[in-house]
Amino acid sequence: MTTPNHLAGGLVFTGICASLWNVNVFQAPAYLVITAVASLLPDIDHTRSIIGKLCYPIARMIAKKYSHRTITHSLLFLLASTLAFHLANRYFIHLPSATLIFFFSVLSHFILDMVTIQGIPFFYPFIKNPCVIPAKPEYRFKATDIKAEGIAFFVFTLMLFTFQDLFANGFWMQLNNAFSDLKHVAAEFRNNQNFIQLEYDYSHFQERNQGTAIVVTASDKNAVLYQDGTFISLATDVDGITIHDFKVSKTQIPKETQIVNFENIKIDSLNSILNGHFITNAVIFASENATAIIDGKPSANTYFSFQNQYGIIFQETDKQATRPNQLEILRLQREIEIEENQIQQENKKYENMKTELQNLQQNLKNAKNPYQEDHLRNQIINLAKQLDSYRPKSNTQLLKQKEKLAQLSKPTVPNPTHYTGQITFLIIQ
């Protein structure tokens, strides 16, 4: 195989193999560099190869000691070089999956050399016979066949373009995509640390729905998607749903959550936490019976617990100020009125008695005979006694009742409901 075919074929082979481990060889330029170098590395035993020219002293040494297509084209070299690279990566390079890419890149070189006439002694130095695929020499590449090399290069290049989805999404996601159903979307949702994106195309009776959205949650029959700032519910087990295509792909958005703890907050603050978020978990206590709209249905309680919900909103319970008890007020007013009347009457009686006493005293002065004088004096003494013993009715009771009336007439303003709890929601950026 020529150098361009080792590079192009190496990239195709490594890309496909790495996709089985969900590694994208195109993800980082460093991976491409490793693939390029490693897929040419076994030809370090040849001073005229590119890698041999770059590392001429080593190439000359290997070429002298062994010969072309011997030790560096063996399983031993594959394992030894991979181990060496692994150690180098671990201590110096620090690239996850780089060893995997290195391994398949070197292996790609062997496979591409196996399809040539000469083959490679894969089990060198133990078995020196060449390993070849396929067995019949006429199906293998001849070193001088430029046309065949050209066709191979064209095929490899074509594969690189057509397999881009496979490289980007990994083999298993691509396989799941082949099913185009929610069950396989759910599997991908569970398997990925980052959010996945869904390109959906389905019909609900006559209505066709197409778009691209972030998968917020997914199970075998239900999913919630996030598209343009809104959440969309998707259920596939309802009547009239026909899926035309479900295609998932990876995103760089990590599945992160935020936890908010709150204590004695008012309804507006609570709703602002809930608003526009996908709630993965929530536990909320209300200071008194409260109403929440969950799944479009109102639910009244003092304790709320829900998972994987969106669009939750708490509603203010219609709390009017408790109206004064009109009957009790009327009764009290009547009692006070009677009481006041009584006090007034008694005071009047007292005043009358005082006036009468004054009159009697006046009459005494103008008395015409001793008999009349005596009579008046007796009357005065009796009246004075009566006045003396008179106790005006106490009005402390009345004051108490008046106070009570004032209290009753005031409307009582209720305390607003307070909420305490914890809400966990997804951060989708």
Ligand SMILES: [Zn+2]
């Ligand atoms: Zn080679």
